Amino acid sequence: MINYISQQQSSCLLESEDPLLSSLINKESKRQKNALSMVASASVALPSVIACENTTLINVTTEGYPNSRYHGGCRFVDQIEELAVERAKSAFSAKYANVQPHSGSSSNEIVIFGLLNPGDRILGMDICSGGHLTHGAPVSAIAKYFEVYSYGVDPKGYIDYEQIEDIALHCKPKLIICGASSYPRKIDFAKFRKIADKINAFLLADISHIAGLVASGLHMSPIDHAHITTTSTYKQLYGPRGGLILCGKDYDICVEKNVTLSQKLQKAVFPFYQGTPILNAIAGKARALDFVNSKEFALLMKNVILHSNTLANNLIELGYNVITQGTDNHMVLVNLLDRGITGYCAEKSLEECNIIVNRNRIAGDNKSSMIASGLRFGTNSLAFRGLGQPELKQCTEIINEILTHTTVISDTQFRLDENIKNKAVNQVKALCDQFPLYHV
Numbered sequence: 001m002i003n004y005i006s007q008q009q010s011s012c013l014l015e016s017e018d019p020l021l022s023s024l025i026n027k028e029s030k031r032q033k034n035a036l037s038m039v040a041s042a043s044v045a046l047p048s049v050i051a052c053e054n055t056t057l058i059n060v061t062t063e064g065y066p067n068s069r070y071h072g073g074c075r076f077v078d079q080i081e082e083l084a085v086e087r088a089k090s091a092f093s094a095k096y097a098n099v100q101p102h103s104g105s106s107s108n109e110i111v112i113f114g115l116l117n118p119g120d121r122i123l124g125m126d127i128c129s130g131g132h133l134t135h136g137a138p139v140s141a142i143a144k145y146f147e148v149y150s151y152g153v154d155p156k157g158y159i160d161y162e163q164i165e166d167i168a169l170h171c172k173p174k175l176i177i178c179g180a181s182s183y184p185r186k187i188d189f190a191k192f193r194k195i196a197d198k199i200n201a202f203l204l205a206d207i208s209h210i211a212g213l214v215a216s217g218l219h220m221s222p223i224d225h226a227h228i229t230t231t232s233t234y235k236q237l238y239g240p241r242g243g244l245i246l247c248g249k250d251y252d253i254c255v256e257k258n259v260t261l262s263q264k265l266q267k268a269v270f271p272f273y274q275g276t277p278i279l280n281a282i283a284g285k286a287r288a289l290d291f292v293n294s295k296e297f298a299l300l301m302k303n304v305i306l307h308s309n310t311l312a313n314n315l316i317e318l319g320y321n322v323i324t325q326g327t328d329n330h331m332v333l334v335n336l337l338d339r340g341i342t343g344y345c346a347e348k349s350l351e352e353c354n355i356i357v358n359r360n361r362i363a364g365d366n367k368s369s370m371i372a373s374g375l376r377f378g379t380n381s382l383a384f385r386g387l388g389q390p391e392l393k394q395c396t397e398i399i400n401e402i403l404t405h406t407t408v409i410s411d412t413q414f415r416l417d418e419n420i421k422n423k424a425v426n427q428v429k430a431l432c433d434q435f436p437l438y439h440v
């Protein structure tokens, strides 16, 4: 029985029904195949995750949870969702897991809108210092409905727990958010919990970037320190677009009369914030969370860290200002101020040679987020493709060659030497051919 339409069948159908769209999708696949992605917030979906997404699960409309749905026909999707929940609990040693959030952002919004009242105070990491939009950035919905306070990093780029405690004692937030989009060092979730307990605040740990390292024991797990842990599933879990909400030992604390934390979160996802779950994505989460429990994944995570360390050390040797002089996770942040090139120009110049990174504001940055004074690198995708230490060293040299031959004209205009560009494009192509994105 064919329970999913094969990649080949579906692409043939698409090509005959809609050649324009099909050709655009093909171009994108080819771009990915021939580019080295070093975007820290990205990774590669496991091929079997893509297989889950490409199934008739897409046709299922329902609301509610396994065994208490509002529509018929849920016999099998109930089992799929239960499997995803069990695997999420097992991957993170959690007591509670909700696999329905449509994204990492909505996971955070569900927790925040579900547990707090409008106008309540939140303390989160400042977006310039590495926090996420949903941690209370001025442009986010969170800042519109809550009173947001923020903490940054010290002049060396590290989280300063004493500073956070001072701010927390002063503003007495109802929720503290820890976890970051752009922070290369370990986060001490136990210290955050001590601060939260002093003011009786909830602690939310958002591990969107480091979920794989946490699951494989290479980073302290927040699961029993934070009241709630959230993550996106497409970054370091190599899964589908989506999010998870998890609880550890505090899952059954009472948050209202006769309501436990996990009961409150369950209702905060549905019916409070979301409608129908995306069942093909939930199957993809189940698949990715099983991969997370494998030996192969443990090895992948070790390589992710080895690679980021190689990258950081090589960049330092080449004279780059690597923020915090190194990394504990998959991420390397570079301050470009001393090189006279903006993040924007550096990103675009590297992209001309098919090396994909993203510009990033650095603490105290006086450039806007469109321009930025830094670059953020990550090693999830290259480790997945199987590049080794020598290739990472080679990548760093190619990056340096491109950046040193980029002549800056303005914040957004530059010229890249044509010979250097052609040479880099060929080197990148050779690496991409040697380490294909997918072995299919």
Ligand SMILES: *Cc1c(COP(=O)(O)O)cnc(C)c1O
Pocket: 041, 102, 103, 104, 105, 106, 108, 131, 132, 134, 179, 180, 181, 206, 207, 208, 209, 232, 233, 242, 243
């Ligand atoms: C990427 C990220 C998110 C958002 O995830 P989306 O699924 O893209 O909405 C949330 N928090 C942090 C810290 C992130 O890095």
